[in-house]
Amino acid sequence: MLTQLPGFTDPVHDSQQTFRAxxxxxxxxxxxxxxxxxxxxxGLTPSCAAAALTLLDLETTVWxxxxxxxxxxxxxxxxxxxxxxxxxxxxxxxxxxxxATAPPLTAFxxxxxxxPEASTSLLVQLPxxxxxxxxxxxxxxxxxxxxxxxxVPDDFWAxxxxxxxxxxxxxxxxxxxxxxxLGLPRTTRLQTLxxxxxxxx
Amino acid sequence: xxxxxxxxARAAWMATLAKAPLALLEECLQTLGPLPNYQxxxxxxxxxxxxxxxxxxxxDPFNLGEMTLTxxxxxxxxxxxxxxxxxxxxxxxxHRHAELxxxxxxxxxxxxxxxxVHAQVLAPLQAAAQTQQAAAAxxxxxxxxxxxxxxxxxx
Numbered sequence: 001m002l003t004q005l006p007g008f009t010d011p012v013h014d015s016q017q018t019f020r021a022x023x024x025x026x027x028x029x030x031x032x033x034x035x036x037x038x039x040x041x042x043g044l045t046p047s048c049a050a051a052a053l054t055l056l057d058l059e060t061t062v063w064x065x066x067x068x069x070x071x072x073x074x075x076x077x078x079x080x081x082x083x084x085x086x087x088x089x090x091x092x093x094x095x096x097x098x099x100a101t102a103p104p105l106t107a108f109x110x111x112x113x114x115x116p117e118a119s120t121s122l123l124v125q126l127p128x129x130x131x132x133x134x135x136x137x138x139x140x141x142x143x144x145x146x147x148x149x150x151x152v153p154d155d156f157w158a159x160x161x162x163x164x165x166x167x168x169x170x171x172x173x174x175x176x177x178x179x180x181x182l183g184l185p186r187t188t189r190l191q192t193l194x195x196x197x198x199x200x201x
Numbered sequence: 202x203x204x205x206x207x208x209x210a211r212a213a214w215m216a217t218l219a220k221a222p223l224a225l226l227e228e229c230l231q232t233l234g235p236l237p238n239y240q241x242x243x244x245x246x247x248x249x250x251x252x253x254x255x256x257x258x259x260x261d262p263f264n265l266g267e268m269t270l271t272x273x274x275x276x277x278x279x280x281x282x283x284x285x286x287x288x289x290x291x292x293x294x295x296h297r298h299a300e301l302x303x304x305x306x307x308x309x310x311x312x313x314x315x316x317x318v319h320a321q322v323l324a325p326l327q328a329a330a331q332t333q334q335a336a337a338a339x340x341x342x343x344x345x346x347x348x349x350x351x352x353x354x355x356x
Contacts, residue, residue: 002286004276006242079243 025183063091
């Protein structure tokens with residue numbers, strides 16, 4: 001069905017500003033950036049809608065988490081013309097609405113050693129970017145270390161840890177809530193688990 | 202977008218609107234009086250499209266070349282949903298033309314407006330197109346050269 005909602009009010013400048021925010025989010029992992037707010041269809045946060053309009057086009061393949069309303073795919077199809085896939089492994093972008101029921105990180109494309117960039121980028125929507133268990137990040141873009149508290153399922157950080165050990169393979173992710181975006185690229189490593197192991201030893 | 206087999210009338214009026222001169226289209230729309238409020242679902246945007254042809258109309262399709270195209274989608278929100286969406290695809294770079302073509306397409310699907318737009322916009326545009334086509338045909342006819350092949354009687 002044809003969507004009833006418009007996209008960016010000023011397509012050129014809105015998408016440039018959002019692209020800049022997404023770029024900064026990956027350049028400074030763990031710091032919140034502000035995107036342009038778009039009136040989103042039901043099921044998308046404003047920042048996720050803006051990111052989707054900015055990143056998707058006719059040549060990108062998108063995996064939508066089952067359970068996202070039909071309005072989301074109608075809206076994306078009308079405004080970006082992107083292709084949809086059922087296989088998360090084959091997608092350029094994966095749109096996740098509910099982190100609790102999302103497939104594990106290994107279900108997405110991690111790229112190949114020759115083409116690590118041919119991986120899936122995750123757009124994960126969260127109700128809030130605060131309030132989870134505190135996690136300390138390290139890696140490029142972080143001077144010493146940076147603490148974040150994303151509300152994610154308990155086993156997520158173990159999966160992330162396992163993924164970063166396979167660098168340069170892996171996925172990059174954006175975490176979206178309201179008009180905020182937080183980036184977590186595959187270069188960002190964790191400290192929490194190691195510290196806990198030391199404490200228990 | 203519009204399946205010409207499924208909805209030949211709409212395909213025909215979209216073609217008429219797209220080929221109409223912009224000045225005439227503006228003039229005709231002004232005779233309609235105050236238009237309903239509409240919003241741009243897709244603001245006018247200019248791009249390229251590949252034009253494909255078939256040799257003699259029956260051969261395999263081939264890429265003829267790219268042309269500049271401007272498209273626009275407007276939406277008229279009614280009191281009772283669904284809202285009406287009108288599409289405009291015009292050759293060239295005129296954003297205004299694409300917007301007006303889309304608006305007319307939406308109005309022609311609107312129960313209260315269809316008759317008025319048919320009479321005051323579509324009919325004059327079709328008449329103008331026919332006049333122009335007749336003038337061009339007459340001009341071509343005046344310079345027509347007929348080639349005759351004479352039988353040479355060699356056999």
